[in-house]
Amino acid sequence: MSAAIINLAYLLAVALFVLGLKGLSHPRTAVRGNRLGATGMLIAIVATLLDRQILSYEWILVGLVVGALAGSVMALRVPMTAMPQMVAVLNGFGGAASALVAGASIVESALPDAQLGVPLAQLTAAESLDKADPKLLEIWRQFEGEPAEGGAPPTPEDREARFRRFREQFSGPENLAQLDRALAAAFAPFEQRGLLDSPSTELGRGNPDEAIVRPRGAPEPLLRVKLAEVLLGDKSAVQQSLRTHVPPDETADLLFNWVKPRLAPTLEVDLEQTAAARQKASEAVPEVTDVFKAGQLLVSARDPKTGEPIRLSAEQIELLRLEDQAAQMQRTAGEQIVRALTVLVLIFVMFVLCGMYMRYRQRGPLDSVSRLLTLIVMAAATVGGAKLLSADPWRAELIPLLLFGMTMSIAYRQELALVVVTAIALIVTLAAGHDLYEFALLMSVTTVGVVNVGRIRTRRKLIYVGLACGALAAVLDVAIALLNNHPLNVFLLTDAARIGLWGLAAGFLMTGLLPFIEQVFGVLTDLSLLELGDVSHPLLQELVRRAPSTYNHSLTVGAIAEAAAEAIGARGLFVRVGAYFHDIGKMLKPGYFVENQGAEGSRHEGLVPAMSTLVIIAHIKDGSDLARQYRLPQPIIDLIVQHHGTTLVEYFYDRAHERSQSDPNGDEPDENLFRYPGPKPQTKEAAVLMLADAVESASRTLIDPAPARIESLVRSIAERRLHDGQFDESGLTLRELRTIEKSLVVSLISIYHGRIKYPEPRGEARPDARDAREPREARGEPTSQRASASAAEDRKNDDAAVPAAAPAATKD
Known part of the structure; x- marks a missing residue:
């Protein structure tokens, strides 16, 4: 039957299946749905039987009879209430049938001679290649195989003559039975020896010609065979066996072309046992020694014919290495010891x-x-x-x-x-x-x-x-x-x-x-510092939110500290990034630090000086804890811890001293209780950050930040830090300290540069002195912080928040 009719039948069956399923969706149309589905299944079965060229219908008829009887008995005896159980049993039979079909397919794929009957029957039923359908031509091409490399393809006449000889040789049940026996005899040796793919890539070097066959997991060998007897491929033992049992050679080659792609290897190379056998054979070979006399040329660096330089081979290099080892072994014990x-x-x-x-x-x-x-x-x-x-x-x-x-x-x-x-x-x-x-x-x-x-x-x-x-x-x-x-x-x-x-x-x-x-x-490399110094860092964003003035102070310190560090050859970028994080501890108690205080005044008014000192000093520990929590690198944490060193919190120390003087029973305050815990700066970068932090904070107290005042302020703070021993462990030299001072002065002068005063517009009232001071007071700075330049030079506490009501402490 033509392929078009078969495909049309399959299409009709699919349409009936869809209509049947639709009918089963409602009780009124369920009967019609069942009939449509059954009709579609019948059409599909008939089309399959006609399409697959079934050789024998006996077993199919037996199956139909048995199935019809079983279905009739169940239809008459099974009540409707037990219908779900019956459907389950029938589904089980369907699953078992699928498993049997799959098993049969596996067995059939493993036995090429068993698969050969169907295509042979189809070929012998055809009259000629000219009248054969495309499917039959494809089957015949599988028997013909690919033409030999370099050879001309066969002509249509040759193909037709070969097809007729092949069809005549296997037409009739007797010839097919005889072929079945011949194939069984041809494949019998390989059921014992097995089949092996080309092992050249697995065996590596060498040219083995024998193999020891053993069952998987068994230590004892089964038999020893020639590799040519078990290898798959063209001109293999399988092809020779077919030529022996299925003459003539032309017919055997046609059968081999069809069988070859369906043969699966049943042997695999045991690399471990192969290596052990090689090692054993190598040890059994006696050692061969080549003798070279003194003065004999081992390797020539040039071609003896052309005189051109040549590249030494691996064997020649190994020979020279052995010669060097031999020369070293000939040294006396004394020479080797020396x-x-x-x-x-x-x-x-x-x-x-x-x-x-x-x-x-x-x-x-x-x-x-x-x-x-x-x-x-x-x-x-x-x-x-x-x-x-x-x-x-x-x-x-x-x-x-x-x-x-x-x-x-x-x-x-x-x-x-x-x-x-x-x-x-x-x-x-x-x-x-x-x-x-x-x-x-x-x-x-x-x-x-x-x-x-x-x-x-x-x-x-x-x-x-x-x-x-x-x-x-x-x-x-x-x-x-x-x-x-x-x-x-x-x-x-x-x-x-x-x-x-x-x-x-x-x-x-x-x-x-x-x-x-x-x-x-x-x-920390500069690459990591650039990533760390991104203003989108979570810690910096939190600092902006909780203590914006401290964040602004940190940015300014970073800018002037970077320039100072670069001036002495230190790592300016490292200092700048460290300055961004050096005061992050202030965000936990921002209101206790002067730059973050608003018009409400200082929170230190109700605290004794010792307690205020503890609050101020705590920002060092809080900062280091936050840095570790956010996994900042250890060098940045070191800058946070060291940027105050062991300096004295002078403002609250002086307040404690004044209280002790005014109290007849008061004791002199312990200076150690008013110092930062340290350690002192351990690197030049930490020392630069200490100075930059101090002078930037102190410069904000100058009412008139003239260049001379700024220079005097920076020199005073640097001298006090130097005399206090804060730079003893940093490796900073006096020359570098003076260079840092000059850089800080230049940076601060550029920050507080003067501006041209524009004339007042006509007709507008001139602001009084109170209005002129408004911008500074609007920043929320306590008035007591606006000390004279001499006061800032004499005594500077860059972190302590001075109470707004306290009088400004100055010294003439």
């Missing part, structure tokens, strides 16, 4: 120099055991990685050395990085067996990386540094080769390009490792 002692003394001296530099110049790695252990582990990992990567064909010892040098430069200072890298580069050179030329190359390239890392403000910085290191490494490699009389050829340029690539690779690796390096060493 060499070992020399290397140990050299390494010991280098590390002693590194330790002395750390002891007297930079104690960063010696401050804690964890930092020192981290440095030692990094150095050991660098040497081990460089030794591992120095082998051929990689020669990539530059990568770990560059990573180590740039990490040291980021975590500590560049000077310490250069000192330690020199020692590590020497050890790597000795461990890899290189000469001084290689040491010079490693040191030069690593020095460029260490010096150029600097401040990392962009993510591309480290990639550019790696590119510069790679370019220098390539140039130095060519220069060293030319100094050693190597010709300039493609091999030399290839090696130089490879070394340059390692430098670039180190830059990319460093970019990815940077966040982990910052976390391990507790450092």
